[in-house]
């Protein structure tokens with residue numbers, strides 16, 4: 413079947429988007445196995461999402477390096493083989509031709525920027541006769557923001573934009589343009605994006621689904637699997653300390669403590685809710701350029717058993733962030749597309765399985781999130 417579902421990345425030349433694009437092209441060409449693709453599990457595939465082969469990728473970015481060049485750099489860092497990049501060179505160049513220059517803070521007023529993003533989305537849809545386009549934000553993390561009246565209510569927001577004001581953080585500007593263009597939106601970053609009340613209202617009004625936020629790919633994934641074990645065995649966790657070392661563009665962005673606040677907030681959310689009580693423990697993120705795309709997380713959990721006996725466990729996780737994130741990004745695009753086909757609107761709580769800070773209710777426990785996801789898939793699968 414030809415591509416009928418557009419996947420539009422914000423941050424299309426970043427590590428996650430480039431790895432997802434290489435992955436989708438490699439799977440479609442039969443050059444890679446579908447490892448890490450949650451949507452291929454029979455319990456999820458029952459929802460009948462579009463296939464990876466049905467996705468056509470485009471997007472926005474603000475860097476000039478082409479997608480083949482970015483893929484070569486990632487291959488140089490050991491994320492995938494250079495032979496794969498050579499075999500996919502033409503397809504990567506074609507995908508690069510579908511990337512448009514993104515918008516940045518301070519470039520004109522936000523009404524113009526929203527119009528530009530909307531025009532690019534409409535052009536992508538028309539040029540390739542796409543049935544639908546899902547927008548996925550994998551761009552640089554933004555710092556948290558204070559709510560203002562314009563960010564709290566969609567009518568206020570429209571009034572502010574019409575008056576030539578610029579009230580939106582960039583991630584939410586992209587989300588606004590996507591929703592106004594009839595596109596479901598996936599927030600894979602911890603940036604404000606569609607989480608602002610005004611944007612959530614807009615999604616309801618437009619009858620569109622959205623999902624977020626901040627992909628759960630490494631240390632937080634382990635926490636959400638491990639913490640329920642302590643909770644169900646009634647062992648008291650006294651402290652849980654987490655140290656993260658990462659390189660890459662994400663590591664560079666998170667070296668800024670103001671930006672890192674978004675990430676530490678979303679990473680810190682799950683433990684207390686799973687364990688049912690606050691837990692002491694620092695959570696550090698340090699930028700180590702030498703690590704490239706690799707991330708090391710070292711966690712130390714101190715807990716006690718009957719009669720207050722003290723024990724501890726430690727784990728070390730060494731993950732290639734982009735390789736872990738890429739299949740999830742493809743899963744999310746496919747499931748959000750299917751949600752739109754099924755007439756779902758608002759935050760997709762059932763996709764909480766994929767996120768550190770799940771929107772739309774549901775807990776943080778990985779097992780519970782899996783049950784919610786597969787129940788939803790069974791329901792969606794039976795709708796036509």
Ligand SMILES: NC(=O)c1ccc[n+]([C@@H]2O[C@H](COP(=O)([O-])OP(=O)(O)OC[C@H]3O[C@@H](n4cnc5c(N)ncnc54)[C@H](O)[C@@H]3O)[C@@H](O)[C@H]2O)c1
Pocket residue numbers: 422423424425426427428429472473474475514515516517549550551552553554582600601602626627628629630660661662733734736737
């Ligand atoms: N890798 C993971 O496991 C993982 C997990 C959860 C969340 N994330 C989030 O995904 C995002 C991407 O991570 P990455 O490692 O690919 O980072 P990256 O730095 O390699 O890529 C970010 C891309 O966004 C682009 N960008 C910046 N401003 C833009 C704008 N105004 N418009 C369009 N594009 C813009 C940059 O040019 C860059 O190409 C980060 O926010 C990260 O926190 C990643």
